[in-house]
Amino acid sequence: MAADLATTPQTGIRVQLAGDSHLANFGGFASPERDLVFDINDFDETLPGPWEWDVKRLVASLAIAGRERGFRTKERRTLVRSTIAQYREAMRSFASTTNLAVFYARLDATELLARARQEAGHRDVTRLEQRMAKATTRDSMRAFDRLTHVVDGERRIVSDPPLIVPVEELMPEGERQQLETQIRAALRGYRRSLPGDRRHLLEEYRLVQLARKVVGVGSVGTRVLIALLLGENGDDPLFLQFKEAEGSVLAPFAGRSAYTNQGRRVVEGQRLLQSTSDVFLGWDRAPDLLGAERDFYVRQLWDWKISADLKGMSPTAMAVYGRVCGWTLARGHARSGDHRVAIAAYLGQNDAFDRALAEFAEAYADQNERDHSALVEAVKAGRVMAEEGV
Numbered sequence: 001m002a003a004d005l006a007t008t009p010q011t012g013i014r015v016q017l018a019g020d021s022h023l024a025n026f027g028g029f030a031s032p033e034r035d036l037v038f039d040i041n042d043f044d045e046t047l048p049g050p051w052e053w054d055v056k057r058l059v060a061s062l063a064i065a066g067r068e069r070g071f072r073t074k075e076r077r078t079l080v081r082s083t084i085a086q087y088r089e090a091m092r093s094f095a096s097t098t099n100l101a102v103f104y105a106r107l108d109a110t111e112l113l114a115r116a117r118q119e120a121g122h123r124d125v126t127r128l129e130q131r132m133a134k135a136t137t138r139d140s141m142r143a144f145d146r147l148t149h150v151v152d153g154e155r156r157i158v159s160d161p162p163l164i165v166p167v168e169e170l171m172p173e174g175e176r177q178q179l180e181t182q183i184r185a186a187l188r189g190y191r192r193s194l195p196g197d198r199r200h201l202l203e204e205y206r207l208v209q210l211a212r213k214v215v216g217v218g219s220v221g222t223r224v225l226i227a228l229l230l231g232e233n234g235d236d237p238l239f240l241q242f243k244e245a246e247g248s249v250l251a252p253f254a255g256r257s258a259y260t261n262q263g264r265r266v267v268e269g270q271r272l273l274q275s276t277s278d279v280f281l282g283w284d285r286a287p288d289l290l291g292a293e294r295d296f297y298v299r300q301l302w303d304w305k306i307s308a309d310l311k312g313m314s315p316t317a318m319a320v321y322g323r324v325c326g327w328t329l330a331r332g333h334a335r336s337g338d339h340r341v342a343i344a345a346y347l348g349q350n351d352a353f354d355r356a357l358a359e360f361a362e363a364y365a366d367q368n369e370r371d372h373s374a375l376v377e378a379v380k381a382g383r384v385m386a387e388e389g390v
Helices: 051-066 074-094 100-104 109-119 122-135 139-147 172-192 196-202 262-273 315-335 341-345 353-381
Strands: 015-016 024-032 036-038 045-050 148-151 153-156 165-166 206-213 224-230 237-244 282-287 294-300
Touching: 015 051, 015 262, 015 315, 024 315, 036 109, 036 315, 045 051, 051 074, 051 315, 051 353, 074 315, 074 341, 074 353, 100 315, 109 122, 109 315, 122 172, 122 315, 139 148, 139 237, 153 165, 153 206, 172 206, 172 224, 172 282, 262 282, 262 294, 262 315, 315 341
Parallel strands: none
Antiparallel strands: 015 045, 024 036, 148 153, 165 206, 206 224, 224 237, 237 294, 282 294
């Protein structure tokens, strides 16, 4: 889609892009104050670029999700137009307020639930309440209970191949010790990417074990390690995830990052766009399991993560969710630079932009279906290898 977006009209106004702002890349997580907040939650492709690209990515995902759910054309267009109207109105609001007000703006669970109760049905609200309640149980203690067991009096990561495999099962003893030495050195480098108080907190923990972890389909082929750290008390765990950061797919079209470390590109973009971030969010350059130097960004493995249940949403619920995403994306763009006034002026107060994006979303959903059909045909013809039912 990056190549497709590069050929579309643009205003020349650049912001920090989330880079992959489809519906499933928004969600909830814990703030440092232990509140559940809603925000963008995927930044692997973040990079400065035309603000329109994020917006078009979002509305295309709405149209595609609507088709997947069997929504009528009119319902899908209403979804897109209400989402863009929210983006436009939010940007106008941010353009008329102070820098500090934009910086402090955020959407927490209380406000999200209030919106849902006003606009969505009882069933959708109940499901949201259940998912929020479940999210607050997903933290380091939950990971500690589920992902570790006691071996010879010491907590160790449970082997669950191919999803989670401790490094001692992947390499001989000598190579493993060398890797752990390198990772300990990398942890010292990672500490330097944290603010002073977070460095102090991290130093209260000791590294116990490393494991390779398989992550979602969008990250296939990237290296991911999880690290189990413990405080002085053996029941004081911290799970960190080291995820490989490669160059943004937007870079060939939007320009190279100002940062040579791709992990830092991800972290700096995330800090710009999010209202609040994981307290252990940082970056480093470290060896993978084969000893090759790679860029990584680091965060907690679980910290109240919650994502939307798109497959179960009614048209009304998805409309509410789309508007929340539209507001959140506008807030991120408004935080990332001094262009919010220019964007608001371009969008104006009528619905011309909303209608244009509704047309774009449907056209791109058509393109998406053609692309998928071509892939299916290529698999049938043997030109592309694929395994179904995994």
